Amino acid sequence: MSHLCVSIDKLQVGDFVVRIEESTGYRLKKSGHIGSPQQLVALKDAGVASVWIDPAQRLHTLIEAAAAPQLSGAVDEPREEIQGSVAKSRQFYLKAREQMADFYSLVSNGGIPDLDVAQKYASTFVDAALKHPTTLACLTRIREKDAYLMEHSLSVCILMSLFASYLGIERRLIDKLALGALLHDLGKVMVPETILMKPGRLTDAEYEVMKSHVVHSTAILAEEKDIPPEVMDVVSNHHERIDGKGYPNGKSAEQLSTYARMVSIVDVYDALSAERCYKEAMPPTKAMRVLMELAGSHFDEYLVRQFVRCMGVYPIGSLVRLKSKRLAVVVALNEESSLRPKVKVVYSLTSKSHLPVQNLNLMLSKDSIEGAEDPRDWGVEVSRYLSTS
Ligand SMILES: [Fe+2]
Numbered sequence: 001m002s003h004l005c006v007s008i009d010k011l012q013v014g015d016f017v018v019r020i021e022e023s024t025g026y027r028l029k030k031s032g033h034i035g036s037p038q039q040l041v042a043l044k045d046a047g048v049a050s051v052w053i054d055p056a057q058r059l060h061t062l063i064e065a066a067a068a069p070q071l072s073g074a075v076d077e078p079r080e081e082i083q084g085s086v087a088k089s090r091q092f093y094l095k096a097r098e099q100m101a102d103f104y105s106l107v108s109n110g111g112i113p114d115l116d117v118a119q120k121y122a123s124t125f126v127d128a129a130l131k132h133p134t135t136l137a138c139l140t141r142i143r144e145k146d147a148y149l150m151e152h153s154l155s156v157c158i159l160m161s162l163f164a165s166y167l168g169i170e171r172r173l174i175d176k177l178a179l180g181a182l183l184h185d186l187g188k189v190m191v192p193e194t195i196l197m198k199p200g201r202l203t204d205a206e207y208e209v210m211k212s213h214v215v216h217s218t219a220i221l222a223e224e225k226d227i228p229p230e231v232m233d234v235v236s237n238h239h240e241r242i243d244g245k246g247y248p249n250g251k252s253a254e255q256l257s258t259y260a261r262m263v264s265i266v267d268v269y270d271a272l273s274a275e276r277c278y279k280e281a282m283p284p285t286k287a288m289r290v291l292m293e294l295a296g297s298h299f300d301e302y303l304v305r306q307f308v309r310c311m312g313v314y315p316i317g318s319l320v321r322l323k324s325k326r327l328a329v330v331v332a333l334n335e336e337s338s339l340r341p342k343v344k345v346v347y348s349l350t351s352k353s354h355l356p357v358q359n360l361n362l363m364l365s366k367d368s369i370e371g372a373e374d375p376r377d378w379g380v381e382v383s384r385y386l387s388t389s
Helices: 037-045 060-067 069-076 086-108 115-131 133-139 145-166 171-183 186-190 204-211 213-222 229-236 258-273 284-294 301-311 382-386
Strands: 004-007 016-022 050-053 319-322 326-334 337-348 353-361 369-373
Touching: 086 115, 086 133, 086 145, 086 186, 115 133, 115 145, 115 171, 133 145, 133 326, 145 171, 145 258, 145 301, 171 229, 171 258, 186 213, 204 213, 213 229, 229 258, 258 284, 258 301, 284 301, 319 337, 326 353, 326 382
Parallel strands: none
Antiparallel strands: 004 050, 016 050, 319 326, 319 369, 326 337, 337 353
């Protein structure tokens, strides 16, 4: 498709600028997307009068985010967007996922993301996490393996909000932690797909490249003005460990804040329990066990215990075996007892067949959980039961 020459007044956020046509001396270092209204102003201030754009590479969600009143309205009124129902909330989630995809694309083209837009999305998820924790926990369990990077960012943002709120952290701070969580892996755009998607073990050299994503994430955000220190803390320390063996700096426990310790737990939990194109998902209960085994070495012991309490011994999305010889999916937690969540009974172990779905509150039932099961062993598709009421 051919390029178009447009005047600076017609240029929009989301446009892909190929070269500068007319200016009083400003030179474009390389082509890329316009990521924010501030970038437009900067070009105008630099005396740029017209530019060449590639309409085929226009990023529409960036345009919407910057201009469409309904989107900013939606962000200002998240209650209308993220509601108690998973199916409805999923629409907002998918919009946020598209936005994240544009962010990654923008950054990989040398652009600078608009953090105000990212903060609005993060804050909307915080609002929803405080208001509808069950719905948001369900959202993190409904995944598409091809969209791992985006969904991982959203899930870490949501889980960080749930965890921070559980710990009683004040709202103003949760917003910052959620933003850091949303952007923590942005630097992965600099890591080749062959390494990101490699099914087997990475070679030492490949692992070094993979690890560099943290430095890239930090560098990308360092270009932003007024970035809150808590956001940088979460981003730059999410792979550090309390035994000092993390990366990129091998910081010691004393150098790691509570927020850094929190995000490392949340990040690994989500990575373990998500399906990838080359690996199946680990059941949430198993992922929790791995966290507990790594408490004291990788992770802060106290915070892992708190995270288990926050998510439940049988987190939402777990498949459990009941005393009544039936299998059930955990769909909501009960504050009174983490061992007695609300479930949907879906499978009979006696007849080895699926059952008509039955809602059961284990707080009010004589039935109880005997243990966790792996959904793959029984052909149960857990996410199906989380998206319907
Ligand atoms: Fe990471």
